[in-house]
Amino acid sequence: MKNRFKEFLALHHNTELLQIGNVWNVQSAQVYDKLNFKAIGTSSAAVAATLGFADGEEMSFDDYLFVIKWIATSATAILSVDLEAGYGNTPEEISDNIIRLHSLGVAGINIEDSIVINGQRSIVDANEFAAKLKQVTRLLAKAGVEVFINLRSDSFLLGLPNALEDALTRTKLYQDTGVHGLFFPCITQIVDIEKITALSSLPVSVMCMPNLPDFKALQSAGVKRISSGNFLNSIIYQELENKVEKIISENSFASLFN
Numbered sequence: 001m002k003n004r005f006k007e008f009l010a011l012h013h014n015t016e017l018l019q020i021g022n023v024w025n026v027q028s029a030q031v032y033d034k035l036n037f038k039a040i041g042t043s044s045a046a047v048a049a050t051l052g053f054a055d056g057e058e059m060s061f062d063d064y065l066f067v068i069k070w071i072a073t074s075a076t077a078i079l080s081v082d083l084e085a086g087y088g089n090t091p092e093e094i095s096d097n098i099i100r101l102h103s104l105g106v107a108g109i110n111i112e113d114s115i116v117i118n119g120q121r122s123i124v125d126a127n128e129f130a131a132k133l134k135q136v137t138r139l140l141a142k143a144g145v146e147v148f149i150n151l152r153s154d155s156f157l158l159g160l161p162n163a164l165e166d167a168l169t170r171t172k173l174y175q176d177t178g179v180h181g182l183f184f185p186c187i188t189q190i191v192d193i194e195k196i197t198a199l200s201s202l203p204v205s206v207m208c209m210p211n212l213p214d215f216k217a218l219q220s221a222g223v224k225r226i227s228s229g230n231f232l233n234s235i236i237y238q239e240l241e242n243k244v245e246k247i248i249s250e251n252s253f254a255s256l257f258n
Contacts, residue, residue, distance in 0.1 A: 004107040005146040008078045011038060012148070012181055012203040017219045020080065020227040024050050025067065028233075029075040041080035041110070042068060046233035055230075056116030061087040061097060065104075072104045080108035080148065085115050091135035098136070099145050108148030110183060113170065114158065123154050123166075130173040137178030149179040150205060150225075156186040164192050168199055175202050181225065188212050190221050197222025 011018045020039050021032030024046035032040050045055035047067050053059040064087075072079050081101050086094035098109055113129045114121050133151065140147065151174050155167040167184055174182060183205040187193055190213055197204045203224035206212065208231050218226060246255045 004078045008107040008148045012224050018225040022228045026070050026074045029071045033076050037077050039078040042082050043230040044082040044084050045230040057084050078107045081106050083109040083111050095136045095139035102145045110150045110152050112152035114154040126170045130177050133177040150181040150183050151179045152183040171200050193221045
């Protein structure tokens with residue numbers, strides 16, 4: 001299977017902002033293919049919901065891998081996978097999972113510095129996580145496996161009181177671990193974004209949020225990649241519920257065709 005790592009890496013260093021289409025099955029991936037997206041990425045939350053699980057590695061990696069396999073087989077866009085916290089405790093387990101993804105043609109992954117225990121998400125120690133990532137990237141290099149690693153840092157997602165300061169500290173640590181990009185979901189203020197992109201030697205990604213500036217402003221602030229997370233998945237199923245309610249209330253399927 002063709003390794004598209006270099007192609008994916010180059011997209012993060014273009015002047016044009018890279019928009020990733022977030023997918024959860026073959027059907028959603030084919031929508032982005034039809035719209036000529038250059039790259040797609042799985043939303044772990046959306047895939048988990050499709051399989052009846054909560055986000056936070058509640059679904060098994062083998063179940064997740066089954067879905068990823070069919071997306072990879074059917075999609076023509078470059079594929080990245082949201083690997084959450086790695087689906088493993090040790091660098092060896094995490095790198096083995098990445099190698100399995102690579103064998104399916106996956107060009108990139110996201111890996112996050114927070115974990116979910118009993119439904120509660122918390123951020124991990126920055127130094128310990130950086131050390132783990134260094135080991136993961138060394139193991140991948142030893143195996144000759146090239147995968148774009150987008151490191152998701154959850155300072156803003158968790159609403160830490162010192163979110164910007166924490167994110168800047170983590171940026172300094174993480175950009176020297178061998179990863180290829182940094183991702184800060186839930187950051188929305190241009191001034192915060194500009195401070196991070198000015199400090200980072202790696203391309204910075206952000207995610208769809210209600211108060212996120214438009215794409216032109218984000219590009220001017222130094223952002224290289226944007227994604228929609230699981231929001232489209234949620235909206236689609238809310239619309240499904242609304243449609244079914246309308247059918248029931250009208251005792252007719254007519255609204256489906258109007």
